[in-house]
Amino acid sequence: MEQLRLAVIAGDGIGPEVTLQARRAMRAALSDVELVETEYELGAAHYLETGEIVSDETLASLAQHDAILLGAVGGDPADPRLAGGIIERGLLLRLRFAFDHHVNLRPTKLHPKVASPLREPGEIDFVVVREGTEGPYVGNGGALRKGTAHEVANETSVNTAFGVERVVRFAFELAEQRRKHVTLVHKKNVLVHAGELWQRIVDSVAAEHPGVSVDYLHVDAATIFLVDRPSRFDVIVTDNLFGDILTDLAGAVGGGIGLAASGNLNPAGDFPSMFEPVHGSAPDIAGRGIADPTAAILSAALLLEHSGHPEAGKRIRDAVDADIDARDGANRTTSQIGDAIVASLTA
Numbered sequence: 001m002e003q004l005r006l007a008v009i010a011g012d013g014i015g016p017e018v019t020l021q022a023r024r025a026m027r028a029a030l031s032d033v034e035l036v037e038t039e040y041e042l043g044a045a046h047y048l049e050t051g052e053i054v055s056d057e058t059l060a061s062l063a064q065h066d067a068i069l070l071g072a073v074g075g076d077p078a079d080p081r082l083a084g085g086i087i088e089r090g091l092l093l094r095l096r097f098a099f100d101h102h103v104n105l106r107p108t109k110l111h112p113k114v115a116s117p118l119r120e121p122g123e124i125d126f127v128v129v130r131e132g133t134e135g136p137y138v139g140n141g142g143a144l145r146k147g148t149a150h151e152v153a154n155e156t157s158v159n160t161a162f163g164v165e166r167v168v169r170f171a172f173e174l175a176e177q178r179r180k181h182v183t184l185v186h187k188k189n190v191l192v193h194a195g196e197l198w199q200r201i202v203d204s205v206a207a208e209h210p211g212v213s214v215d216y217l218h219v220d221a222a223t224i225f226l227v228d229r230p231s232r233f234d235v236i237v238t239d240n241l242f243g244d245i246l247t248d249l250a251g252a253v254g255g256g257i258g259l260a261a262s263g264n265l266n267p268a269g270d271f272p273s274m275f276e277p278v279h280g281s282a283p284d285i286a287g288r289g290i291a292d293p294t295a296a297i298l299s300a301a302l303l304l305e306h307s308g309h310p311e312a313g314k315r316i317r318d319a320v321d322a323d324i325d326a327r328d329g330a331n332r333t334t335s336q337i338g339d340a341i342v343a344s345l346t347a
């Protein structure tokens with residue numbers, strides 16, 4: 001029987017709670033495919049216990065899989081032992097960089113039965129194509145005269161023609177399959193060197209896609225439109241940091257961060273792609289069994305779609321839609337939502 005070799009990094013906080021439900025949904029959705037799951041103990045809790053963030057051996061072992069499902073990593077931001085985003089950078093970003101996850105795909109689609117906080121949401125169905133391996137995330141910078149009144153802290157954003165072009169190409173190819181509109185979001189009125197590069201590459205790739213319309217928004221204005229008129233968006237292409245911020249906002253306007261899924265893609269398949277909810281480990285609700293697992297379950301759907309099992313991915317989406325249709329406003333636990341989705345998958 002065909003196998004799907006899945007690495008699971010459940011992580012911290014609500015990560016294990018939501019990935020448990022995503023794994024159940026995947027098992028229920030796949031037929032004629034053996035899901036071979038390997039669990040990796042990684043994250044803030046593991047680091048505090050063992051001192052290990054992620055070793056080269058673990059990276060090599062993760063690389064042997066077809067895909068990675070990640071819950072969330074990171075502990076209490078107030079814990080001094082975790083200062084400087086040691087887990088977020090040392091684990092999550094290390095994985096994204098080591099496995100060349102240059103496309104961070106973050107779709108938002110408002111389900112008709114989900115209450116958006118917007119007064120007149122209209123149709124919300126767009127995808128943020130966030131660059132995943134460059135920008136200010138590369139850790140290029142440093143502090144001069146640290147700790148003095150004259151300290152200077154530099155954080156350099158790295159944007160390469162190679163890196164920008166490949167993600168822009170992905171965005172245009174995606175738009176060709178959707179409503180054929182690409183919006184570049186940047187801040188080229190201030191970040192002139194990077195902005196000019198992004199715009200020039202968008203212009204040149206756009207010339208190869210005459211059927212795709214293109215526009216540009218400064219990131220500050222993009223936040224207005226995401227709230228005022230999200231229906232104007234189809235595919236947004238943007239850098240790593242703007243994409244991070246816009247996709248939490250997108251999650252909120254799309255009915256809640258508990259529904260927002262993502263994929264860190266290595267489109268060439270050199271290394272496994274990694275799928276995770278947009279949200280974090282939510283220390284404020286962890287351990288109470290009340291996190292919404294839908295974002296993790298929809299991330300599992302993305303995983304299946306990008307691992308050669310689109311029908312199984314669609315089955316999960318249909319089951320999530322049915323679950324959302326049936327919601328009556330009552331509070332449900334993480335496992336109750338998982339149970340309902342698995343029940344509809346196995347009905």
Ligand SMILES: NC(=O)c1ccc[n+]([C@@H]2O[C@H](COP(=O)([O-])OP(=O)(O)OC[C@H]3O[C@@H](n4cnc5c(N)ncnc54)[C@H](O)[C@@H]3O)[C@@H](O)[C@H]2O)c1
Nearest residue numbers: 072073074075088258278279280281282283284285291292
């Ligand atoms: N991909 C990741 O692993 C990832 C992503 C973001 C943040 N983090 C880390 O997670 C930790 C907490 O970060 P944060 O508080 O800024 O963001 P967060 O996304 O964890 O939480 C923000 C708010 O959203 C709520 N929330 C999140 N997911 C939810 C869900 N599934 N159901 C219901 N409510 C949900 C939380 O309760 C909280 O009120 C930090 O250590 C941060 O660095 C990790």
Ligand SMILES: CC(C)[C@H](C(=O)O)[C@@H](O)C(=O)O
Nearest residue numbers: 074088089092093244278280
């Ligand atoms: C935890 C953090 C490093 C991460 C990011 O900034 O990419 C998170 O916010 C996300 O959106 O996946």
Ligand SMILES: [Mg+2]
Nearest residue numbers: 244245248278
């Ligand atoms: Mg984020």
